Amino acid sequence: MPKTLPIPDLAAAAVHPDPAVGRTWQVSDRAQVLLPPPMADGFDEVGSGRTRTCDVVVVGSGPGGGSLARVLAEAGLDVVVMEMGPKESRFRPNYANVSRYHMQEGGTMVARGSAPMPIAAGRGVGGSTLVNSALSFRAPRYVLDGWAERLSEPGLAWEALQPTYDEVSRIVGVQITPEIVSGVNNTIIVNGVKKLGFEGGLAPRSTPGCVGCGVCYFGCPTRGKASTNLTFLPRAVSAGARVQAEVEVREIIVERGRAVGVRGVAIHPETKEEGGRVEVRAEHVVLSAGAIGTPRLLWHAGLGEQLGPHCGEHLQVHPGSTIIAKCDFPVEMWKGATQGAYFHHPDLPGVLPHTFNAPPEACLVAAGLVGDRFQEGLAMLPNLCGMLLMVSDKGGGRVRAFADGRADLTYEFAEDDVQRIKDGLVVVARVLQAGGAGELFVPVHGVSPSHTPEALEEKLRDRTIRDFTLYAAHPMGTCRMGASIEEGVIDASGRAHGLPGLWISDASVFPSSLGVNPQLSTMVMGTWIGRRMLAEG
Numbered sequence: 001m002p003k004t005l006p007i008p009d010l011a012a013a014a015v016h017p018d019p020a021v022g023r024t025w026q027v028s029d030r031a032q033v034l035l036p037p038p039m040a041d042g043f044d045e046v047g048s049g050r051t052r053t054c055d056v057v058v059v060g061s062g063p064g065g066g067s068l069a070r071v072l073a074e075a076g077l078d079v080v081v082m083e084m085g086p087k088e089s090r091f092r093p094n095y096a097n098v099s100r101y102h103m104q105e106g107g108t109m110v111a112r113g114s115a116p117m118p119i120a121a122g123r124g125v126g127g128s129t130l131v132n133s134a135l136s137f138r139a140p141r142y143v144l145d146g147w148a149e150r151l152s153e154p155g156l157a158w159e160a161l162q163p164t165y166d167e168v169s170r171i172v173g174v175q176i177t178p179e180i181v182s183g184v185n186n187t188i189i190v191n192g193v194k195k196l197g198f199e200g201g202l203a204p205r206s207t208p209g210c211v212g213c214g215v216c217y218f219g220c221p222t223r224g225k226a227s228t229n230l231t232f233l234p235r236a237v238s239a240g241a242r243v244q245a246e247v248e249v250r251e252i253i254v255e256r257g258r259a260v261g262v263r264g265v266a267i268h269p270e271t272k273e274e275g276g277r278v279e280v281r282a283e284h285v286v287l288s289a290g291a292i293g294t295p296r297l298l299w300h301a302g303l304g305e306q307l308g309p310h311c312g313e314h315l316q317v318h319p320g321s322t323i324i325a326k327c328d329f330p331v332e333m334w335k336g337a338t339q340g341a342y343f344h345h346p347d348l349p350g351v352l353p354h355t356f357n358a359p360p361e362a363c364l365v366a367a368g369l370v371g372d373r374f375q376e377g378l379a380m381l382p383n384l385c386g387m388l389l390m391v392s393d394k395g396g397g398r399v400r401a402f403a404d405g406r407a408d409l410t411y412e413f414a415e416d417d418v419q420r421i422k423d424g425l426v427v428v429a430r431v432l433q434a435g436g437a438g439e440l441f442v443p444v445h446g447v448s449p450s451h452t453p454e455a456l457e458e459k460l461r462d463r464t465i466r467d468f469t470l471y472a473a474h475p476m477g478t479c480r481m482g483a484s485i486e487e488g489v490i491d492a493s494g495r496a497h498g499l500p501g502l503w504i505s506d507a508s509v510f511p512s513s514l515g516v517n518p519q520l521s522t523m524v525m526g527t528w529i530g531r532r533m534l535a536e537g
């Protein structure tokens, strides 16, 4: 009998006035949410090679794969989760370490196109949740209702999905960032937002054991963040699922026109040397390798065309940039809950500003205080605060695979998105100054420091997207749901139109840009697809 762990019995906090936050929870005992990480096999256990059979093999252990594995394992199916990253998280508080162990392609994925744009995705048992800041928003009503209508699937409508949002947000303990761990950077934003009367404040995050150390991007040293390896995966493993880490899946086995398993190779977590081959045969194959990883694998495995004209298309990423401001009091922006504050501006729908937390070196780069300004930057470093903003993109790109298996990414900005990034930076400047900050720095070529938002607006006016230092960490939509193969890669249940036996469950399935940070919605879609698999066989 599968051992199903109870969903945490958390008291609901009052429903938040912002519908993107919705219901949050009071977590009095963090152990209710944060479970011991699952036992996983790694490189050594593969030895010279191994073959396994199961009901469902899931490739990828982030929110899309973990949430689906939990549903299927708890229903009694034999599930194997494959993950290419390390079987245990390897925390060290520096970029070099996180890039080496926990970022896909060593943190070097860059999209070509209108402007070079780095795109980040995590790696390891837990996927990108190991390195994300755990902001936990619900998708807007107009987005989900639009999907339901487009797919003629009432189950995807906003109202219909709220119980699943409640369920997953209890499993990961979503709560408003407590003041005690918020730190000065977040407090400046909260004060600014309050003064200007915008919607926002301390942000909802899935971090019930957060002590505000500010290094979520490197992995949580206190195990206070409810990443997938501490929530969905231990639940799945408790119900009988097995996790095989340190194996990169390279092939989908197709027999008589049906996906019947996957093949991969063990990769040593330190030396990256190749080890034994692994073959897993299954009734159903689920790809949960993320919105870059899933189409990258499909194209590399030679199945891209078969999956239809949308496979790897419609890459959306919530692109954005940062703004840094100088205060006449100490901030130490690397202290306090990572990205613990946010706001919405009524005239800028789809612009998502959050706190920018960064270690000192990244803060100086973001402020453009490098090169001959480095000494000046060092002197003002303790007094800098910052915000990051992203836009729900109208532009888009595509994912293909190079011959060596790395992602081949392109992305073209829509003019409207560029303007919204500029408008957003100006509004963010207002919030920071209302919160007590002064001089403004943006990482935009040709833009000198500004003393007022109006001056910043003027300087940004003629800048093109190539002048901006950009960043994106929310890849989505590359294997989108669609009613037929002419409209998408999978149907509303997650089943691939172009290959029986194949399903997809990750952020690639979103039919459009989400407009909020995607982890919670990816967990909801994984839960939805898992239940549809059970219903439809």
Ligand SMILES: Cc1cc2nc3c(=O)[nH]c(=O)nc-3n(C[C@H](O)[C@H](O)[C@H](O)COP(=O)(O)OP(=O)(O)OC[C@H]3O[C@@H](n4cnc5c(N)ncnc54)[C@H](O)[C@@H]3O)c2cc1C
Pocket (backbone or CB within 6 Å): 059, 060, 061, 062, 063, 064, 065, 082, 083, 084, 085, 104, 120, 121, 122, 123, 124, 125, 126, 127, 128, 129, 131, 132, 133, 134, 135, 136, 137, 217, 247, 248, 249, 250, 288, 289, 290, 291, 293, 294, 297, 339, 473, 474, 475, 505, 506, 507, 508, 516, 517, 518, 519, 520, 522
């Ligand atoms: C730095 C950063 C900060 C972020 N902050 C937030 C935030 O605060 N809030 C929020 O909502 N979202 C945030 N996100 C985004 C969020 O984490 C992702 O949207 C979400 O994790 C996507 O889930 P997924 O299941 O699609 O893929 P992922 O979580 O990326 O998991 C995919 C997994 O598949 C594995 N994989 C890929 N290819 C293969 C292969 N061939 N074989 C075996 N395994 C493979 C990868 O190693 C990875 O572990 C952030 C992301 C990053 C990178």
Ligand code: SF4
Pocket (backbone or CB within 6 Å): 207, 209, 210, 211, 212, 213, 214, 215, 216, 217, 219, 220, 221, 222, 223, 224, 225, 336, 337, 338
């Ligand atoms: S701020 Fe620190 S303690 Fe809090 S969740 Fe992030 S890494 Fe963990």
